[in-house]
Amino acid sequence: MVKETEIKLRASRDTLAALREHPLLKKRNKSGWEQRELFNQYFDTAERDLAQAKVALRLRRDGEQFIQTLKTRGQSVAGLSERNEWDWYLSKAKLELKRLDDSCWPASLAALDKKQLKPLFTTDFVRQRAEIAWGRGKAKVVIEAALDLGQVVAGGQQEEICELELELRQGEPAALLELAAELAADLPLMPCDISKAERGYRLFDAGSYALGLPAPELTPESGLDDAFAALAWHLLGSSQRLAEQYRFNGHWRLLGDWLQQLIDLRALLGSLGQAAPRASSSELRQRLDALLQDWRPRLLAGQQDEAVRHDAPAQFAAELQLTRWGQFSLHASRWLLARSWTCERNNRGNRQGAAALGNWLTTLIAEEGAALQLKRYQQQPEDLGEQLPRLERLLAWLRLARTVLDVAEVDRLYGELLKLGELAQRARSEETLEARRSQAHTVATLKAWKLLVK
Numbered sequence: 381m382v383k384e385t386e387i388k389l390r391a392s393r394d395t396l397a398a399l400r401e402h403p404l405l406k407k408r409n410k411s412g413w414e415q416r417e418l419f420n421q422y423f424d425t426a427e428r429d430l431a432q433a434k435v436a437l438r439l440r441r442d443g444e445q446f447i448q449t450l451k452t453r454g455q456s457v458a459g460l461s462e463r464n465e466w467d468w469y470l471s472k473a474k475l476e477l478k479r480l481d482d483s484c485w486p487a488s489l490a491a492l493d494k495k496q497l498k499p500l501f502t503t504d505f506v507r508q509r510a511e512i513a514w515g516r517g518k519a520k521v522v523i524e525a526a527l528d529l530g531q532v533v534a535g536g537q538q539e540e541i542c543e544l545e546l547e548l549r550q551g552e553p554a555a556l557l558e559l560a561a562e563l564a565a566d567l568p569l570m571p572c573d574i575s576k577a578e579r580g581y582r583l584f585d586a587g588s589y590a591l592g593l594p595a596p597e598l599t600p601e602s603g604l605d606d607a608f609a610a611l612a613w614h615l616l617g618s619s620q621r622l623a624e625q626y627r628f629n630g631h632w633r634l635l636g637d638w639l640q641q642l643i644d645l646r647a648l649l650g651s652l653g654q655a656a657p658r659a660s661s662s663e664l665r666q667r668l669d670a671l672l673q674d675w676r677p678r679l680l681a682g683q684q685d686e687a688v689r690h691d692a693p694a695q696f697a698a699e700l701q702l703t704r705w706g707q708f709s710l711h712a713s714r715w716l717l718a719r720s721w722t723c724e725r726n727n728r729g730n731r732q733g734a735a736a737l738g739n740w741l742t743t744l745i746a747e748e749g750a751a752l753q754l755k756r757y758q759q760q761p762e763d764l765g766e767q768l769p770r771l772e773r774l775l776a777w778l779r780l781a782r783t784v785l786d787v788a789e790v791d792r793l794y795g796e797l798l799k800l801g802e803l804a805q806r807a808r809s810e811e812t813l814e815a816r817r818s819q820a821h822t823v824a825t826l827k828a829w830k831l832l833v834k
Contacts, residue, residue: 505530600738
């Protein structure tokens, strides 16, 4: 078994061609480009038991060589993936089921009759690969760069494969992100951790591509730094998966969900105080604000205008043809991996970063809740929109971490505060102003609100 650490970046045909000639890759290319045609058959049961167990079984023909490969899902964080992989070199193009023993086969599939495995879909593509190497400090970095162009074919459906795959051979994972970020500064590259196998399954069932990543497990005792890192990785990874699925099918709801991940990430960044000095997050916030400034008005307009919803997929495709989304995603990944918010902060910031999440969050809600001045907006509901950033900070933490609060009816508090946030974004009308006034009163009288905002 080997552990595969890689990052996949969706590209266009023009971008693939440009990557071959990119000065950075040319300078660090130690092997020259080698081209191969790879034919891949994936296997599963009719019920897709392997997919449900997050396992992929593949038989590849590479020239005259046949390779049987088993891959597990492993960890995947914002496009940077770690997977366990087992390879067996075979003499002919036929699965050797005896290789799939307890040393690699998931315990959850122990009862499966492997004779039920059958060909399900193919991923055939031309790969141009090169060994990219350079010195990073005192360490050497070796990365295999692969430019893949081909097709996934499942039944009567197909989807193009057009991507750059960077696989770490030697060095630290941060080097993968550094190289990807340098390339994405010049070319439109979209971090995307959907595997070729997932593409095949998605052609059978668009819903098989999991949009939600497992939520971080937080406790009241979790340190603020660790909790923020876990939540930020979760939001960034989810935004990338939602972007990929919206690009694929154009369903309006997915675009809203994508934007919500970015809104929540921006809210978390704005809530940390001295635990994350503003200078440490300045560039990340600027990139995030630029995306929100363009896409938030479109989402709001689309809630009332079908023409806006109709035009949104083409606008999103145009976004992906720019470098902005790739640059933001990779910058955020590097920022989180390096825990850059912890650098050069003062002692008070260090104490806040080490604070227990339950205590810190209780204090944050008390301070933000008091500053929200709900009584004022019962009298002046027309000004509630000015409190949207504060409402979003409260909502982000309650959405993602309210389970650490030992307060009765906190779920109801989140639901009612969410209604208030939605009203804050609506255009003014007599009906909306009255609804704001009523909802501010409802939140202010909740038991959980009174306990938290003393």
